Amino acid sequence: MDKNIKILITGSSGYIGNCLKNYLKKKYTLYLLNKNRFKNKDKYIQNNIIATKNLLKATELCNTKNIIFSSKANVYLDNIKKVSEKSIVKPKNIYSKSKLICEKNIINESKKLGFNYVIFRFFNVCSAITELKCGSLHKPETSFIPIIINKFLKNKVIKLYSNSKNDSPKRDYIHIYI
Amino acid sequence: MTLLKETTFIYIYDLCNALDKGIKYLSLKKQLNIFNIGSNNSISSYNLLKYFNDKLGKNKLKFNFTGLIHGEIRKSECSNSKIKKNSFGGQLKVILKIFLMMN
Numbered sequence A: 001m002d003k004n005i006k007i008l009i010t011g012s013s014g015y016i017g018n019c020l021k022n023y024l025k026k027k028y029t030l031y032l033l034n035k036n037r038f039k040n041k042d043k044y045i046q047n048n049i050i051a052t053k054n055l056l057k058a059t060e061l062c063n064t065k066n067i068i069f070s071s072k073a074n075v076y077l078d079n080i081k082k083v084s085e086k087s088i089v090k091p092k093n094i095y096s097k098s099k100l101i102c103e104k105n106i107i108n109e110s111k112k113l114g115f116n117y118v119i120f121r122f123f124n125v126c127s128a129i130t131e132l133k134c135g136s137l138h139k140p141e142t143s144f145i146p147i148i149i150n151k152f153l154k155n156k157v158i159k160l161y162s163n164s165k166n167d168s169p170k171r172d173y174i175h176i177y178i
Numbered sequence B: 001m002t003l004l005k006e007t008t009f010i011y012i013y014d015l016c017n018a019l020d021k022g023i024k025y026l027s028l029k030k031q032l033n034i035f036n037i038g039s040n041n042s043i044s045s046y047n048l049l050k051y052f053n054d055k056l057g058k059n060k061l062k063f064n065f066t067g068l069i070h071g072e073i074r075k076s077e078c079s080n081s082k083i084k085k086n087s088f089g090g091q092l093k094v095i096l097k098i099f100l101m102m103n
Helices: A015-024 A041-062 A094-113 A144-153 B015-028 B045-056 B081-090
Strands: A006-010 A029-033 A066-072 A116-122 A124-126 A157-160 A173-175 B003-009 B032-037 B062-065 B096-102
Touching (some): A006 A015, A015 B015, A041 A066, A066 A094, A094 A116, A094 B032, A116 B015, A144 A157, A157 B045, B032 B081
Parallel strands (some): A006 A029, A066 A116, A116 B032, A124 A173, A157 B062
């Protein structure tokens, strides 16, 4: 436990942010930041980029030394091989593009301002922390495993976006907590 | 035959733990780095459903193939060798419970 370490978690009402908040709250002094969700998706994503830029500017004022940024596996080019950190980045959708822009902004600002950074590129995070009643909930649901559960509970048919079992999309799942 | 097996690795305790160790690691030394956080294995949507159906029995999950859709990523599989080598200065004593596809 080190309550002298102060940590700001942005997006603390999201899936990872909420789980992380519950995981860290006994160890550190936490500050939580959420932003309003825009109905317009493009605006929301643009705001992500601007909000990250503003936070980077604030590091100078607050003398912040360390930043951990949660990025996504989707920044990589769609690849039949395993991807390492050196693999080509070429995001397909605008959300992943915004993550990559934020990564680049962090790297550039770090050179100017001198803060440390670690960027984690998370693959498919699933599951929940049951004892803390903390997990993923979206409306509408977009994550595959919650979709399976919802369809099962409602006795509905699950759509698989492929032509057959042979070209079914592959994902690398990781557990959020044990 | 392809089987899906839930297994435990002595590698990454979990995602939250990785972030926690990242905080400690950053406070110890200068660090500018990018790490993949994944299991080093992938599973297809079909095999995941098949796994659940095997567990539930009697093909309780109903599904159909609706064809490929534009923009869908076909495969996403992580190489986590970098974080394995780095392991945050030896601090990261880790276990990650994942779904591992066994061939």
